[in-house]
Amino acid sequence: MEFTKYVQLILRTLQNLYPNYLKKRLLNRLAEDGLIINNKRISSKGQLSLITDVSFIEDINEKFRTILEQDSDNVCFKYVEDFEFTKEYRHVSYFQIKNFSNEKLDKLVIEDKINFFKKDHEMFDLVDSSASKPTIKRSKDDVFIKFCYLLDNKVESSKGSIKYVVLAKINTKDNILEICLDKVSYDYKLQKDFYALIIDDIKQTLEEMLKIQIFDIDFKAVVNFIKSERDDVSIYAMKMHRNGTVAYLDAQSNEDLMIPILGELQAFIEQNKDLINVNKETKEIGRKLEDFIEGIEVKSDLPSVKMIWPSKGIKLGVDHGYKDRHYSFFMFYDELGESRERMEYVREYLIDSFSELNNPTT
Structure with a gap:
């Protein structure tokens, strides 16, 4: 892949994959290292400047487009690559x-x-x-x-x-x-x-x-061990059976429970696929239904257990036996951080519990 095509790939990725709050943190890194100006109070205000000024560009994706297209030294894209680590x-x-x-x-x-x-x-x-x-x-x-x-x-x-x-x-x-x-x-x-x-x-x-x-790793046993032995984390069941199908519960900040009945919705789509495929408009309706299911994150990715560390502000979903595999699939709730502090804390907590479960002191 040519470098210019790679830069365009980075731009599309930032636009389609990264939430705005992460893009803002990436902009802050570039500004802190003096590679861009992103503050109207210190803007060049139209005067000639060797530093790319994006402070008056409102759209965050356009900010990145300007930064990468005016990056004559080709250094700003490395910040994205490093951020991925x-x-x-x-x-x-x-x-x-x-x-x-x-x-x-x-x-x-x-x-x-x-x-x-x-x-x-x-x-x-x-x-x-x-x-x-x-x-x-x-x-x-x-x-x-x-x-x-x-x-x-x-x-x-x-x-x-x-x-x-x-x-x-x-x-x-x-x-x-x-x-x-x-x-x-x-x-x-x-x-x-x-x-x-x-x-x-x-x-x-x-x-x-x-x-x-x-x-x-058998994290189902680890989570059960944590539930019985630890008092600094709350654990909630997130999966229930309804009319022979599986329904999922999503507890939003310990408030109201939402039960999206995905089994019925998926069955409706399947049973009416001939109607959905009649023409361009009905196909679009079918696609929007699929997008709706994906958007509420319950079709395949909602966990069967939710773990909450109140003192750390960490909410973690766990799906045991994910997609008929023998491992667990974890999901972090809330905004993602620019550093791995929460991920490191969770890993250490889970692995320490796994070691304690398998190597109990005598």
Whole structure:
């Protein structure tokens, strides 16, 4: 992919995947490092300036378009790439691993099978349909492996593709693998059970690439242990059966319960698919119904358990046995952070509880 096309891909991704609050935090990083002006009080006010001034542009996507198109030194796009390593993600699954070594990783870098992240404007992530060449970043106890998928819009091709990042984080101290994903709209989900298939692909790639073993963790037992032994977290059931189908409960801030009856709605769509496919207008109605289901996040992603840490302001959904797999799928509620503090706290809490459950003191 040519660099100019990559920049356009970044712009479409920011527009279609990133919520505005995360884009604002990314703008703040650029402003704090003196690469842009985004404050009307210190604006160049039309005078000649070597720094890109976006303070008078109201639309946040247009701000980024101006920044990246006027970035003659090609450094601003690296902030987006770095942000992909440091920000929180909506979904995560945890696994145990064995036989990881940094030597294997070093060998892959030497063989040019993976990229090592550098703030070098001449290097940028490889993005393709299979995320064939990941980019890595390391710290003392952690290895971050970023897989970059090229996702096409299956409904409106004119909207173009986006860069969909899946971040695999390996903690070498605890031998724990995290696979982190963001929510993506229905238009970019190329197949059913999208998230589960992506996780399957990442696990297989890591096993083959790093010659490691990956094991599922029984988090249902861990959550039950936490519920009986800990008093700093509240745990609520989120799934119920109704008329032979599964209905889901979504407790919004411990207030009213909402029960979207998805089984009936999906059955209605299926039973009336001939009517829905009659013409362009009825097909559009069918698509809007599908979008509606996706929009309320209950068809496939709503968890069966909700965990709340009141003192930390953390709300976490857990779906055990996700899509008939043997692992749990976690979902962070509320706004995502620009740093991984909540994700780190949850990982440590869950893994400590897992260790305590499996290695009780005598």
